[in-house]
Amino acid sequence: xxxELRGITKxxxxxxxxxxxxxxxxxxxxxxxxxxxxxxxxxxxNILSGLYRADEGEILIDGTPARFDGAGDAxxxxxxxxxxxxxxxxxxxxxxNVVLGVEPTGRFDRLDIEKAREQVRQxxxxxxxxxxxxxxxxxxPVGIQQRVEIIKVLFRSAYVLIFDEPTAVLTPQxxxxxxxxxRSLRDAGKALVFITHKLHEVREVADRISVLRAGQIVGEGDxxxxxxxxxAEMMVGRQVRFEVEKEPVQPGDxxxxxxxxxxxxxxxxxxxxxxxxxxRAGEIVGIAGVQGNGQTELVxxxxxxxxxxxxxxxxxxxxxxxxxxxxxxxxxxxxxxxxRQRSGIIGEFNIAENMVLNSYYDERFSSxxxxxxxxxxxxxxxxxxxxxxxxxxxxDHADHLSxxxxxxxxxxxxxxxxxxxxxxxxxxxxxxxxxxxxxHKRIVEARDSGVGVLIISTELDEILSLxxxxxxxxxxxxxxEFDGDKATVxxxxxxxxxxxxxxxx
Amino acid sequence: xxxxxxxxxxxxxxxxxxxxxxxxxxEVVIVPIFAVIVALILGGITxxxxxxSLGTIQAAFGSLFTGSLGSISAxxxxxxxAAPLTLAGLGIALGFRAGLFNIxxxxxxxxxxxxAVVVGFSLTGLPLIxxxxxxxxxxxxxxxxxxxxxxxxxxATGAHEVITTIMLNLISFRLVDYLLRSPWIQRPGRADPxxxxxxxxxxxxxxxxxxDTNLRLHAGIFVMLAAVALIYWLLFRTKLGFEFRSAGANPxxxxxxxxxxxxxxxAVMAIAGALAGLAGANQVLGVLGRASPNFSAGIGFxxxxxxxxxxxxxxxxxxxxLLFGALEAGGRQMQVSAGVSIDLISIIQALIIVFIxxxxxxRTMFPWAFQKERPADKGASRAPPSQPASEExx
Numbered sequence: 001x002x003x004e005l006r007g008i009t010k011x012x013x014x015x016x017x018x019x020x021x022x023x024x025x026x027x028x029x030x031x032x033x034x035x036x037x038x039x040x041x042x043x044x045x046n047i048l049s050g051l052y053r054a055d056e057g058e059i060l061i062d063g064t065p066a067r068f069d070g071a072g073d074a075x076x077x078x079x080x081x082x083x084x085x086x087x088x089x090x091x092x093x094x095x096x097n098v099v100l101g102v103e104p105t106g107r108f109d110r111l112d113i114e115k116a117r118e119q120v121r122q123x124x125x126x127x128x129x130x131x132x133x134x135x136x137x138x139x140x141p142v143g144i145q146q147r148v149e150i151i152k153v154l155f156r157s158a159y160v161l162i163f164d165e166p167t168a169v170l171t172p173q174x175x176x177x178x179x180x181x182x183r184s185l186r187d188a189g190k191a192l193v194f195i196t197h198k199l200h201e202v203r204e205v206a207d208r209i210s211v212l213r214a215g216q217i218v219g220e221g222d223x224x225x226x227x228x229x230x231x232a233e234m235m236v237g238r239q240v241r242f243e244v245e246k247e248p249v250q251p252g253d254x255x256x257x258x259x260x261x262x263x264x265x266x267x268x269x270x271x272x273x274x275x276x277x278x279x280r281a282g283e284i285v286g287i288a289g290v291q292g293n294g295q296t297e298l299v300x301x302x303x304x305x306x307x308x309x310x311x312x313x314x315x316x317x318x319x320x321x322x323x324x325x326x327x328x329x330x331x332x333x334x335x336x337x338x339x340r341q342r343s344g345i346i347g348e349f350n351i352a353e354n355m356v357l358n359s360y361y362d363e364r365f366s367s368x369x370x371x372x373x374x375x376x377x378x379x380x381x382x383x384x385x386x387x388x389x390x391x392x393x394x395x396d397h398a399d400h401l402s403x404x405x406x407x408x409x410x411x412x413x414x415x416x417x418x419x420x421x422x423x424x425x426x427x428x429x430x431x432x433x434x435x436x437x438x439x440h441k442r443i444v445e446a447r448d449s450g451v452g453v454l455i456i457s458t459e460l461d462e463i464l465s466l467x468x469x470x471x472x473x474x475x476x477x478x479x480x481e482f483d484g485d486k487a488t489v490x491x492x493x494x495x496x497x498x499x500x501x502x503x504x505x
Numbered sequence: 506x507x508x509x510x511x512x513x514x515x516x517x518x519x520x521x522x523x524x525x526x527x528x529x530x531x532e533v534v535i536v537p538i539f540a541v542i543v544a545l546i547l548g549g550i551t552x553x554x555x556x557x558s559l560g561t562i563q564a565a566f567g568s569l570f571t572g573s574l575g576s577i578s579a580x581x582x583x584x585x586x587a588a589p590l591t592l593a594g595l596g597i598a599l600g601f602r603a604g605l606f607n608i609x610x611x612x613x614x615x616x617x618x619x620x621a622v623v624v625g626f627s628l629t630g631l632p633l634i635x636x637x638x639x640x641x642x643x644x645x646x647x648x649x650x651x652x653x654x655x656x657x658x659x660x661a662t663g664a665h666e667v668i669t670t671i672m673l674n675l676i677s678f679r680l681v682d683y684l685l686r687s688p689w690i691q692r693p694g695r696a697d698p699x700x701x702x703x704x705x706x707x708x709x710x711x712x713x714x715x716x717d718t719n720l721r722l723h724a725g726i727f728v729m730l731a732a733v734a735l736i737y738w739l740l741f742r743t744k745l746g747f748e749f750r751s752a753g754a755n756p757x758x759x760x761x762x763x764x765x766x767x768x769x770x771x772a773v774m775a776i777a778g779a780l781a782g783l784a785g786a787n788q789v790l791g792v793l794g795r796a797s798p799n800f801s802a803g804i805g806f807x808x809x810x811x812x813x814x815x816x817x818x819x820x821x822x823x824x825x826x827l828l829f830g831a832l833e834a835g836g837r838q839m840q841v842s843a844g845v846s847i848d849l850i851s852i853i854q855a856l857i858i859v860f861i862x863x864x865x866x867x868r869t870m871f872p873w874a875f876q877k878e879r880p881a882d883k884g885a886s887r888a889p890p891s892q893p894a895s896e897e898x899x
Binding site: 304305324325329335337342343344345346347349353357358360361366369370371373377378380381382384385386391392393394395 | 515516517519520744754762
């Protein structure tokens with residue numbers, strides 16, 4: 001089944017999300033759709049999957065114009081979407097999740113779960129997905145959960161599968177397995193669309209690449225010949241440097257000294273287990289690990305947002321184990337939180353208010369009980385200009401900024417004062433290539449000026465390109481340490497999956 | 506070096522105020538106006554449906570207007586009714602801003618009013634300049650203490666403030682009944698629960714006696730205006746207000762920023778309680794002169810509607826308080842001259858709140874007054890920065 005999008009235009013008010021987009025999706029082919037956040041990828045795919053209707057243009061299925069009045073129409077036409085955030089019921093089994101909404105029923109509407117399990121098993125075997133229909137969703141790893149999403153789409157007889165940023169939550173090894181699945185789906189004659197902003201992935205798996213920028217298709221690429229640099233230039237509209245330029249590390253005094261750290265998560269289970277680590281002035285320490293291995297709890301414990309079960313944290317020689325987040329902030333600890341939407345910014349506040357979110361009490365911005373807004377505005381305008389936050393006014397609401405600009409706002413806030421240590425958790429998650437480059441540059445600059453940096457990231461590339469020293473976290477423990485210059489993707493990737501050096505040898 | 510002047514100009518550019526968007530204007534101004542109009546129309550339809558003749562309906566709306574705005578006396582009544590509504594509404598609005606839903610204004614108002622009455626009749630021989638502020642202060646203080654109980658329970662144990670403030674309301678009703686029968690409060694020689702009268706030195710002076718001795722407008726109106734200014738200053742000019750707003754808009758971000766959530770909860774409740782207590786004091790010292798069971802007369806509940814209609818903004822609350830005061834005053838006139846029950850006013854007030862709470866409903870009813878498509882669509886709202894993504898200097 002071939003699909004053609006012809007002249008698709010979609011506007012939201014005055015904002016043009018897609019402008020005259022032409023795109024062909026062919027059976028037996030993997031189309032890589034590349035673009036920065038906010039380039040209009042998701043809008044385009046939401047039009048294709050029936051969630052939005054295009055203002056102009058048409059969708060042709062095998063040459064016949066189709067009209068979708070909702071997601072149901074698209075599904076019936078054989079178009080299925082695997083969303084970035086899985087839509088699964090955690091306490092249900094795989095089979096129950098797959099049939100949810102289209103349950104095979106017997107007499108008197110009785111749920112025929114036997115039939116459902118059989119069908120799941122069949123699909124699973126056909127494409128080599130290896131999923132147990134009786135497994136409970138919350139007990140299986142994220143990589144398998146993603147396969148359940150794929151089965152869900154296949155179960156609804158999809159011929160066209162759209163994957164929205166499918167590798168964001170996977171380990172490098174899971175990504176390899178995922179690519180194998182995608183290829184087997186292609187070989188079975190399905191048409192696949194792979195939405196991503198990761199260049200090397202799209203080059204590895206796609207048969208054809210289309211690049212979207214500012215709502216328009218700006219180019220096509222052949223994955224065999226195109227280089228990362230070519231694609232990035234198309235995506236961003238200018239040349240992008242990938243290599244982070246760094247001076248050789250010159251570690252200074254120990255700034256942060258953590259020993260015997262144990263932390264519980266919300267469910268009162270051990271999330272951080274006997275962790276010890278040090279960060280020195282002028283070095284970048286990276287903590288690699290698959291999401292959910294205790295990194296969140298570790299960061300919260302270090303920044304004073306979560307009580308410790310046991311252990312000691314000292315910062316600049318002072319015991320801050322019991323110190324509040326405010327106290328640590330005052331001592332010169334900066335924190336880029338992992339989820340800017342949840343805790344890094346306040347969407348309905350303007351940029352200026354967000355710029356002083358954790359330093360408003362400082363004498364730079366307040367006297368007595370009152371805030372000196374004029375000083376806040378001056379400083380914000382200077383920071384916004386210095387950190388390249390794209391906005392027309394500092395009185396804009398933060399949630400009107402794109403993800404990359406929101407993150408630059410957070411980075412500006414944290415780096416624009418005199419700090420000793422930066423704890424950066426997922427500093428470039430959901431951020432476009434241009435902003436990633438910029439944020440990395442600023443972090444390295446901070447390190448060169450003598451700031452100690454602790455980066456926690458699930459993006460292995462990021463850890464490898466920035467870190468002077470790499471620690472790998474697995475199930476709450478630090479399981480491996482590597483020299484930043486010598487570590488390889490494979491070594492660190494294996495450690496992230498819990499395979500120790502001895503086991504691998 | 507050529508970078509610096511460029512950055513300077515950019516900074517100056519950034520300091521320009523953003524233009525108020527059409528959408529904001531619609532939300533803040535047009536929706537409330539339509540809500541009021543539709544509620545009045547539906548109020549008329551309600552009368553029609555219950556067999557009230559067209560002539561009477563006309564008379565009812567006529568007297569609603571003349572009773573609220575039509576004369577000096579009407580204006581005096583409107584302002585007198587608006588003062589406690591605005592005061593208590595400010596407290597509730599402050600709670601909204603900080604993410605707390607304080608249902609307890611009614612109880613806080615009763616407790617504060619009682620305290621003001623007690624101070625008002627028991628301290629003798631003081632000049633007005635000392636006695637009145639003392640009585641007002643007592644009202645604010647006891648309202649604050651009463652509300653802090655709910656705040657403390659929330660902060661220390663996580664007990665939800667909606668539940669605890671409702672319970673505290675019920676307790677306060679009975680507590681006031683009990684106190685009104687105790688010998689040191691009850692008026693001598695009376696068997697029914699009624700307090701001694703507030704001394705003249707603690708009364709909020711009437712302001713318009715020089716025009717007509719029946720005009721009830723009193724100095725409480727100044728307390729109200731001062732409170733509006735104070736809460737505006739607190740919310741938008743102080744560190745504490747910034748913390749309140751942060752905690753309300755995004756508690757996780759407030760915690761991340763090192764704000765003390767427990768302290769903030771207690772502080773917000775205390776200030777809200779103080780305002781409700783002032784509303785109670787305003788009633789007993791300015792209008793009633795004594796306390797009797799249910800002297801709060803539902804003001805604490807109407808104030809929730811006032812805070813909602815005022816969008817949690819001090820100026821909005823003032824305007825909403827004036828509107829509700831006008832409805833109150835006009836409603837009484839309506840009952841007298843058109844014979845339509847004042848309960849209709851409650852219906853109209855409730856309808857206003859329904860339409861305020863459901864702006865989409867208003868937008869659908871009057872599509873011509875609003876922009877066709879709004880960019881607040883979830884999927885797109887991340888995408889549209891004010892300039893296209895392709896704008897790039899290099």
